[in-house]
Amino acid sequence: MGNSKSVSLSKDLLEELKLNTKYSEEQLCTGYQTFLRECPSGRISKQQFEAIYVKFFPDADPKAYARHVFRSFDSNSDGMLDFKEYIMALHLTSSGRSIQKLEWAFNLYDVDRNGSITKKEIQEIVESIFNMISKEDQKNLPDDENTPEKRADKIWDSFGKKDNDKLTEEEFIQGVMDNRNILRLVQFGQPQKVQERLKEMKH
Numbered sequence: 196m197g198n199s200k201s202v203s204l205s206k207d208l209l210e211e212l213k214l215n216t217k218y219s220e221e222q223l224c225t226g227y228q229t230f231l232r233e234c235p236s237g238r239i240s241k242q243q244f245e246a247i248y249v250k251f252f253p254d255a256d257p258k259a260y261a262r263h264v265f266r267s268f269d270s271n272s273d274g275m276l277d278f279k280e281y282i283m284a285l286h287l288t289s290s291g292r293s294i295q296k297l298e299w300a301f302n303l304y305d306v307d308r309n310g311s312i313t314k315k316e317i318q319e320i321v322e323s324i325f326n327m328i329s330k331e332d333q334k335n336l337p338d339d340e341n342t343p344e345k346r347a348d349k350i351w352d353s354f355g356k357k358d359n360d361k362l363t364e365e366e367f368i369q370g371v372m373d374n375r376n377i378l379r380l381v382q383f384g385q386p387q388k389v390q391e392r393l394k395e396m397k398h
């Protein structure tokens with residue numbers, strides 16, 4: 196097998212990822228081997244990234260959400276993520292309210308990347324989150340948040356904003372820190388399925 200040289204993660208990158216994520220050295224190293232097997236170029240394309248979501252949400256339509264997540268990590272907009280960005284995506288999309296996760300959530304909602312969030316941007320992301328929830332699960336949502344419109348209204352009201360106002364990053368992070376209910380509304384509540392992807396990489 197002439198081409199079987201194993202490529203390992205550089206020590207610097209490994210240390211950086213261990214420091215900034217919840218993943219162990221073993222998970223990161225085996226994850227890297229699996230990543231290289233599936234993406235031999237060392238980078239994952241938007242289409243491959245979407246395919247992961249499609250695989251884990253067969254009952255829903257996760258493509259729009261996957262595209263938004265991808266956009267929020269593709270800082271130079273070249274349509275590719277490297278291993279570091281990919282791992283950060285897995286890490287930051289899991290629920291929690293560390294500053295790092297909230298900064299990412301702000302970037303997710305700032306669709307046009309102009310540094311503030313409008314109500315329309317909230318609606319766009321909330322709609323993509325709704326597409327991830329199966330019709331069956333949507334039936335169990337409370338009355339005032341069981342459509343994308345209602346949920347976006349509720350979020351916008353919780354921030355104390357009027358329709359044409361804008362939300363800065365500081366206001367967004369402060370609002371979510373102060374109010375667990377906003378956190379629940381802005382996050383996608385089922386990241387476990389995507390997280391399973393990394394566990395799979397253990398083999």
Ligand SMILES: [Ca+2]
Pocket residue numbers: 304305306307308309310311312313316
């Ligand atoms: Ca914006």
